[in-house]
Amino acid sequence: MEVQDRLCRLENLIENLAAASISDSASQKANPSEGQVEQLDSFLEHSRANQVQSDQRTSSFVFSSSPDAPPHETDYYPSIKQSEKLVNLFFQNVEPFMMILHQGSFKKELEQYRRQAHPYQRDFEALLLSVHALAIATIPSMTVHALFGNTKETLLESHGSQAEKALAQCELLKSRSIICFQALLCHITFLLEQVRYDEGSAMIGLAVRLAQRLGLNHDPNHFNFSSFSADQRRRLWLYLQHLDFRCCDNIAAEPLCAGMNVDCKRPKNVNDNQWEPCPYSKKSTEPESVLAFREMTFVTLRHEVESVQSEILRQMRSDVSDSAQGRVMQYRALVQQRILQYFDETDPLQRLVAAYIRSRIDHIDIIARHNHFRSCLEDERVRKSLFVFAVELLESISRIESDLLGVTEISPTCSWLWILRSSVPWHAIAVTLTNLTMYFQGPLVSRAWSQIDAIFDRFSKNDCNLVAMPVWKPLNQLRDQAQFKRNSWLEQELGTEGLASTSDNGTGDPFSPTALPMARTPLEVCVPLELKGSPVDFANYFEANNAPLDVLMPDMQSDAQNDFFDFFALSSDQFNN
Numbered sequence: 363m364e365v366q367d368r369l370c371r372l373e374n375l376i377e378n379l380a381a382a383s384i385s386d387s388a389s390q391k392a393n394p395s396e397g398q399v400e401q402l403d404s405f406l407e408h409s410r411a412n413q414v415q416s417d418q419r420t421s422s423f424v425f426s427s428s429p430d431a432p433p434h435e436t437d438y439y440p441s442i443k444q445s446e447k448l449v450n451l452f453f454q455n456v457e458p459f460m461m462i463l464h465q466g467s468f469k470k471e472l473e474q475y476r477r478q479a480h481p482y483q484r485d486f487e488a489l490l491l492s493v494h495a496l497a498i499a500t501i502p503s504m505t506v507h508a509l510f511g512n513t514k515e516t517l518l519e520s521h522g523s524q525a526e527k528a529l530a531q532c533e534l535l536k537s538r539s540i541i542c543f544q545a546l547l548c549h550i551t552f553l554l555e556q557v558r559y560d561e562g563s564a565m566i567g568l569a570v571r572l573a574q575r576l577g578l579n580h581d582p583n584h585f586n587f588s589s590f591s592a593d594q595r596r597r598l599w600l601y602l603q604h605l606d607f608r609c610c611d612n613i614a615a616e617p618l619c620a621g622m623n624v625d626c627k628r629p630k631n632v633n634d635n636q637w638e639p640c641p642y643s644k645k646s647t648e649p650e651s652v653l654a655f656r657e658m659t660f661v662t663l664r665h666e667v668e669s670v671q672s673e674i675l676r677q678m679r680s681d682v683s684d685s686a687q688g689r690v691m692q693y694r695a696l697v698q699q700r701i702l703q704y705f706d707e708t709d710p711l712q713r714l715v716a717a718y719i720r721s722r723i724d725h726i727d728i729i730a731r732h733n734h735f736r737s738c739l740e741d742e743r744v745r746k747s748l749f750v751f752a753v754e755l756l757e758s759i760s761r762i763e764s765d766l767l768g769v770t771e772i773s774p775t776c777s778w779l780w781i782l783r784s785s786v787p788w789h790a791i792a793v794t795l796t797n798l799t800m801y802f803q804g805p806l807v808s809r810a811w812s813q814i815d816a817i818f819d820r821f822s823k824n825d826c827n828l829v830a831m832p833v834w835k836p837l838n839q840l841r842d843q844a845q846f847k848r849n850s851w852l853e854q855e856l857g858t859e860g861l862a863s864t865s866d867n868g869t870g871d872p873f874s875p876t877a878l879p880m881a882r883t884p885l886e887v888c889v890p891l892e893l894k895g896s897p898v899d900f901a902n903y904f905e906a907n908n909a910p911l912d913v914l915m916p917d918m919q920s921d922a923q924n925d926f927f928d929f930f931a932l933s934s935d936q937f938n939n
Contacts, residue, residue, distance in 0.1 A: 452497040467639040488528035492548035500780040589648035596629040686730040752793040756813035796867035798844040
């Protein structure tokens with residue numbers, strides 16, 4: 363009775379607000395009084411709390427917390443004003459790189475939800491809370507504190523917990539709701555941004571199975587969907603493929619979507635406002651894709667780049683020729699001719715997309731060049747060119763970061779830096795560190811160390827902390843080894859004063875014998891990048907070359923050696939199917 367009484371009072375309040383809005387001026391229509399908003403917040407909070415307490419039917423073993431457990435001390439629902447801020451931050455900073463929610467349609471459904479009139483009230487609540495959590499996860503700590511008066515860690519814990527409980531309450535494992543699936547994708551992205559890849563990769567497996575249940579892997583043209591609904595379904599499948607690739611690229615998880623029966627087409631390269639967000643929209647209202655920058659350009663280009671990288675990795679497992687490098691060159695020219703030439707790089711977002719796509723293509727080029735390096739029996743000239751290219755790639759990413767920081771200084775609420783965490787160039791970092799165990803002096807070495815120090819500093823900070831990544835520990839050990847070897851060489855060759863002198867001795871050649879001396883040790887094969895799937899498999903390369911661990915890493919203790927190879931020792935049959 364208490365719940366019904368509160369709902370009746372809530373309906374009366376909404377009716378009063380609606381009546382007042384009709385008689386007031388236009389400004390009063392859009393802005394109800396603060397007392398009315400606070401009263402509405404209070405009723406919504408009590409209604410949600412009673413709704414959660416009255417429903418004991420769901421099972422939440424998927425999540426780490428139980429929906430029936432007492433709430434955490436910091437758990438709370440944001441007010442309407444805070445919710446509006448978080449939703450706006452999401453569509454400004456996150457959605458341009460996800461494109462799974464139509465902003466106009468989402469805002470209309472949000473109004474329905476706040477009036478308790480949404481047909482899928484519980485599912486939309488899970489989506490809204492997941493949007494809140496992801497918005498907080500992708501903006502800097504200082505911005506969070508300035509906007510919400512609380513620490514980012516506290517809000518992440520609170521909103522993340524609420525999103526998990528909401529997903530459990532909407533019966534995720536039984537759901538056939540697109541809204542619930544959108545909430546799941548947002549929550550998985552939230553987990554990956556928190557470097558919770560073990561949980562995130564497991565949830566991706568669940569998401570793939572749910573996507574099959576919803577038929578997202580098949581093109582909507584096979585079914586009776588409107589043009590708008592069909593394109594929204596294609597976007598969901600496209601983003602799920604990206605999440606799957608992201609786990610493959612960062613933690614060597616086995617790809618899930620690659621071997622499936624898939625005939626889903628790519629979504630159209632258009633802006634959201636070109637669609638009529640109606641489930642009954644006609645074919646005649648469907649916009650046409652164009653060869654120009656649109657809101658969908660980034661996600662479609664990213665998907666193409668990831669598909670090319672996966673194709674090259676499969677090709678390299680069966681062929682060690684330089685055909686992969688030629689394929690990258692052709693794709694680079696195609697993208698430049700077909701898309702990038704139409705970008706207006708005075709626009710910050712278009713400039714970011716162009717720079718990001720070029721860096722990802724360069725990343726694939728690193729993979730192909732290393733494959734060519736091995737096919738040339740580790741030719742010294744090829745090794746040097748690979749080293750130069752890896753350092754240049756790291757420098758280009760540093761320029762992207764500097765540009766993004768400049769955008770944030772102009773608009774503090776605009777934060778796109780999080781996109782760099784989703785695609786770290788691990789291969790380029792490994793190539794650079796490998797060569798730094800061999801080359802100790804010269805301009806290129808100084809540039810390489812500058813980038814390595816910047817990368818380790820950047821990804822050790824709270825807002826971009828990747829220390830928990832499995833690949834971080836072996837790379838950090840390799841960095842320590844490179845520093846130790848360089849210092850040892852300088853002490854031996856140049857004396858104590860040589861530690862502060864790393865000039866090229868006036869040669870002007872970064873690879874001259876005096877400018878860039880090379881360690882003639884068994885570390886010639888220290889960290890090659892044999893790519894067998896995702897992202898790297900060093901152990902098979904070492905085994906094929908009969909290189910024992912104590913020779914490969916003579917300056918590291920045995921337990922450190924084992925730790926280094928734990929991440930990369932992938933079973934050879936994992937990628938053979």
